[in-house]
Amino acid sequence: MKLATQIIEDIKNGQADALLTDIYVDESLLDTQKERYIAAIEKFISLYGDKEVEVFSAPGRSEVSGNHTDHQHGEVLAAAINLDIIAITAPRDGEIKVLSDDYDLKAVALDDLEKKAEEEGTSEGLIRGTLARFKELGLHIGGFEAYMTSEVLQGSGLSSSAAFEVMIGTVLSGLYNDMTVSPVLIAQIGQYTENVYFGKPCGLMDQCASSVGALIHIDFKDNDHPVVEKVDVDFSSFHHSLCIVDVHASHADLTDDYAAIPTEMKEVAHFFGKEFLREVSEEEFKAHIPELREKMSDRCVIRALHFFKEDARVEKAVSALKNNDFDTFKSVIKSSGDSSYKYLQNIYSNHDETNQAVSIALGLSEDILGNKGVCRVHGGGFAGTIQAFVEDDYVETYKTEIEKYFGEGSCHILKVRKYGGKKVEL
Known part of the structure; x- marks a missing residue:
């Protein structure tokens, strides 16, 4: 000392x-x-x-x-x-x-x-x-x-x-x-x-x-x-930057929204006598969807479907990085974001559907990026931030454009x- x-x-x-x-x-x-x-x-x-x-x-x-x-x-x-x-x-x-x-x-x-x-x-x-x-x-x-x-x-x-x-x-x-x-x-x-x-x-x-x-x-x-x-x-070898955009939407009062995701996924697991979805096979899950829909809400089922697909995507993303295949990696990231939006449904709160800052940030980012990068919700969702992988020679353009909507300093260009x-x- x-x-x-x-x-x-x-x-x-x-x-x-x-x-x-x-x-x-x-x-x-x-x-x-x-x-x-x-x-x-x-x-x-x-x-x-x-x-x-x-x-x-x-x-x-x-x-x-x-x-x-x-x-x-x-x-x-x-x-x-x-x-x-x-x-x-x-x-x-x-x-x-x-x-x-x-x-x-x-x-x-x-x-x-x-x-x-x-x-x-x-x-x-x-x-x-x-x-x-x-x-x-x-x-x-x-x-x-x-x-x-x-x-x-x-x-x-x-x-x-x-x-x-x-x-x-x-x-x-x-x-x-x-x-x-x-x-x-x-x-x-x-x-x-x-x-x-x-x-x-x-x-x-x-x-x-x-x-x-x-x-x-x-x-x-x-x-x-x-x-x-x-x-x-070495992420820098892919000539893409990791950007995090703060949409300035508070996580306050969202604990119930976060808690519902593991609770609903576990409800599906419990149907099969298991504690966690990792213990259930995707094939077994799909074979029992009609019975699951009779026992619980459809949202439980669609969130479970997200889990099985998302879990498999992780290994695809890791494999792509190890093989220096960044195009495949970006494709996996885009699929992950689509799944979170459509199946996991953690882009905005169902208790406050009129506030959709994350939805707006994703829509604007897709428009700004075109084929220059991909974006997805980041972290737990419902508020907070989105993530984008952006080509290095376009990252300043993306930062300038997205900050027109969310304010100066809202786009963070990060390093691992x-x-x-x-x-x-x-």
Whole structure:
């Protein structure tokens, strides 16, 4: 650990240049990131004083293929991106105290780890749940004070909550477990925390992508021991950019819409005496569609059909990337987006059908892109963001055109970063 003021001097003197470029991939971002780290450390000093600190980073993620397959123990292709949360931290006795940008979170005491109903949907609930799960698993816990600042916009579909969960787990791993807690276990702890303490049903994809890093293919058939494969491809060689467009539609009040998807898929699985759709064959499912329609809603059936087709698409996408066949990859992405729109039906809420920002963004993007790229809903859906893979020589045109409708800065041109949650050795 170093004094906070010493780290500031080291950053100013260029000693962190290579490290920050390695983390954030894009050399053009170096000066911005140096300023960001210095400002964060100065804020920590103003809050807690100049003392020895550790610095941590946890990235957002972009789901590339496998829309709503993880909670049915399916497969996904996802990437850590070069937007992240950074935390300046120091040990503190008895509690965790965090200022997250402008959010002054209530201190969470280490001797009070029971779930609190009033903390559902809060960052304090995520902190308490992470501490509780660490303790249940026999891992070391301890208090800390932190200033955190995030580029992973809330409601953007880039999984700000998962990045926060991964951050808390990574800090506890770094400060009290010598960074020995595996990235997959940190992800599983995050999922438990979000399900139980935060009160939001979710799969494991968001946390795993953030915690592990890089472009990863994850098979959740055995959810306790997911198979994680890093897909070793250089995206830049395909001469396409990954764009995320924020449509500025809030995720607030959408928990019931999200929860309905795994609930309805599981209803189909339960018909066959199984817990998850991954345990049911597509052929068996199709053979019983008439009976399924008598027992449950048609939406359950059509969402199950999405799962079977989408799960198969993940392996097609991975295979295409490994074979450097980007045209096939784009075709898979387009099919995935079509399936999410028509079968999964997570483009807008049936409880608020008059607001369809994602639908508008997809329609405009298809018109702007033509044959220059493909687009799809991104992440959980209903609000937030869309994703587009755009030819490099057209990406500025796409950004300019789509921002006419959603505002300057709404289109983010991203890079895949190779690190998940990590200690930043400044």
